[in-house]
Amino acid sequence: MHTEKEHAIVLRNVNKSFGGVKAIDNVSFILGHDKSAVLIGPNGAGKTTLFNLITGEVPLDSGEIYIFGVDISNSSVQKRSDLGLARTYQICNLFNGMTAEENIYLALNSNEWKSKRNKFPFLTPWQKNKNKMDRIKEVLKSVGLEDKKHILVGNLSHGEQRQIELGMAIAPDPKIMLLDEPMAGLSLTERKFINKLILKLAVKKNIIVIEHDIDFALNITDNIMVLDHGKVIAEGSPESIKGNVEVQKVYKME
Numbered sequence: 001m002h003t004e005k006e007h008a009i010v011l012r013n014v015n016k017s018f019g020g021v022k023a024i025d026n027v028s029f030i031l032g033h034d035k036s037a038v039l040i041g042p043n044g045a046g047k048t049t050l051f052n053l054i055t056g057e058v059p060l061d062s063g064e065i066y067i068f069g070v071d072i073s074n075s076s077v078q079k080r081s082d083l084g085l086a087r088t089y090q091i092c093n094l095f096n097g098m099t100a101e102e103n104i105y106l107a108l109n110s111n112e113w114k115s116k117r118n119k120f121p122f123l124t125p126w127q128k129n130k131n132k133m134d135r136i137k138e139v140l141k142s143v144g145l146e147d148k149k150h151i152l153v154g155n156l157s158h159g160e161q162r163q164i165e166l167g168m169a170i171a172p173d174p175k176i177m178l179l180d181e182p183m184a185g186l187s188l189t190e191r192k193f194i195n196k197l198i199l200k201l202a203v204k205k206n207i208i209v210i211e212h213d214i215d216f217a218l219n220i221t222d223n224i225m226v227l228d229h230g231k232v233i234a235e236g237s238p239e240s241i242k243g244n245v246e247v248q249k250v251y252k253m254e
Contacts (some may be wrong), residue, residue, distance in 0.1 A: 006032070006033060006069075007030050007031060007032055007033065007066070007068075007069075008031045008032065008033050008035070008067070008068060008175070008176055008206040009029070009030070009031040009054065009065070009066070009067060009176065009208075010029075010030050010031075010064075010065070010066040011027055011028055011029040011030075011054070011063065011064075011065055012028050012063055012064040012065075012066075013026050013027075013062065013063045013064070014026070014027045014028070014050075014053060014060060014062075014063035014064070014065065015027075015060070015061045015062045015063055016046075016049060016053055016058065016060060016061050016230075017061055022229075022230050023046045023049045023230050024046050024049055024050055024053065024230045025046075025229070025230040025231045026063075026231070027050065027063075027227075027230070027231070027232055028232075029225060029232065029235075031176075031206055031208065031223075033206070035206065035221075035223055036202040036206060036208065036209075036220075036221045036223065037207075037208045037209075037221060037223040037224070037225055038208070038209045038210075038211055038217045038218075038220050038221050038223070038224050038225070039208055039209065039210045039211075039225050039227060040210075040211055040212070040214055040217045040224060040225070040226050040227070041226055041227035041228050041250070042228060042250055042251070043212075044229075045227040045228050045229065045230070046227050046229070046230040047180075047210045047227055048090065048180055048210065049230075051087060051178050051180055051208075051210065053065065054080075054085070054178060055077060055085060055087050055178065056072070056075060056076060056077040056079075056080050057077060059074075060073055060074075067080060067083045067084070067085060067176065068083060068084070068175070070083060081172075083175075084174045084175030084176055085174060085175075085176050085178070086169045086170075086172065086174035086176070086177050086178070087169065087177070087178035087179070087180065088165050088166060088168075088169050088177075088178070088179050088180055088182055089165075089180050090180050090181050090184060092158075092161045092162065092164075092165050093165065094153045094161055094164060094165060094168070095153060096152065096153050096154030097152065097153075097154060098152065098153060099149065099150050099151060099152055099153065100140060100145055100148050100149050100150070100151055100153055100156070100167075101136055101140065101149040103153055103164055103167075103168055104136045104139050104140060104164070104167050104168060105132065105136055106168075107167070107168035107169070107171040107172060108132060108135060108136065108139075108171040108172060109132075135171070136149075137149075139167045139170055139171050140167060142167070142170065142197070142200075143163040143164065143166050143167040143170070143197060144193065144197075145160060145163050145164065145167070148160065158185055158186065158190075159186050159187065159190035159193070159194075162182060162183075162186060162190070162194060163193075163194070163197075165182075166179070166182060166194070166197060170201070174205065175205060175206060176205065176206040176207070176208075177201065177205055177207045177208075178207075178208050178210075179198065179207060179208070179209045179210065180210045181210050181211060181212055182194055182198065182209065182211075183195065183211065183213070183216060184212065191216065195216060195219065195220065198220060202220075202221065207221075209221075214251055218238035218241065218242070219238075222237050222238060223236075223237075224236060224237070224238060224241045226241060226244070226246075226247050226250070228246075228250050233246045233247065233250070234246060234247050
């Protein structure tokens with residue numbers, strides 16, 4: 001068996017149960033180097049659990065996971081991050097008492113805190129580091145918040161907080177991004193903005209997006225995977241997904 005080095009992510013026969021209930025049931029999935037995907041399915045389908053297994057926040061019961069050919073089935077969250085994996089969450093995971101700029105800085109330096117070579121990075125006046133300041137400015141601009149850099153994150157709108165969270169995921173320049181319902185709770189205008197941002201990111205990075213709204217999901221990428229009761233029930237293009245009888249039953253499509 002080869003290690004699928006040509007692929008960004010490979011899942012082989014992945015399983016996870018909680019209290020006897022199968023949350024993820026024998027899921028296999030391949031994401032190519034130049035591909036992005038959308039993961040859809042009803043509430044309780046196992047979408048977030050699958051992300052947690054890929055990131056290492058929840059251990060596998062059985063199966064294998066590879067990132068760029070490296071077996072990370074039993075690796076730490078940090079090892080997976082070092083290989084270029086980043087994620088966002090359904091609920092914004094931000095430092096509300098800090099500014100937008102400071103949040104991006106912390107994300108940018110998350111690995112530096114653990115570095116033996118730079119034991120006390122917090123003693124360095126980061127505002128004087130031109131490279132870091134340029135990167136923070138670039139990230140804030142990419143998520144449309146360059147004019148909000150000095151505002152406390154807790155004072156930003158829900159949509160702007162989503163933008164900051166995406167910025168924090170982007171900051172370390174990951175190769176793979178897992179976005180868990182990045183458009184949840186947003187207005188139509190905010191959703192359109194985030195949708196455009198994800199499409200831009202997908203040109204440069206491998207992205208898997210969990211999206212509950214099937215209409216938005218089908219517009220993000222031509223690679224859709226449908227999960228129901230922990231099983232993959234369909235995979236393919238938006239057209240094939242729309243025409244799939246099982247998917248129509250799950251979503252009660254007309």
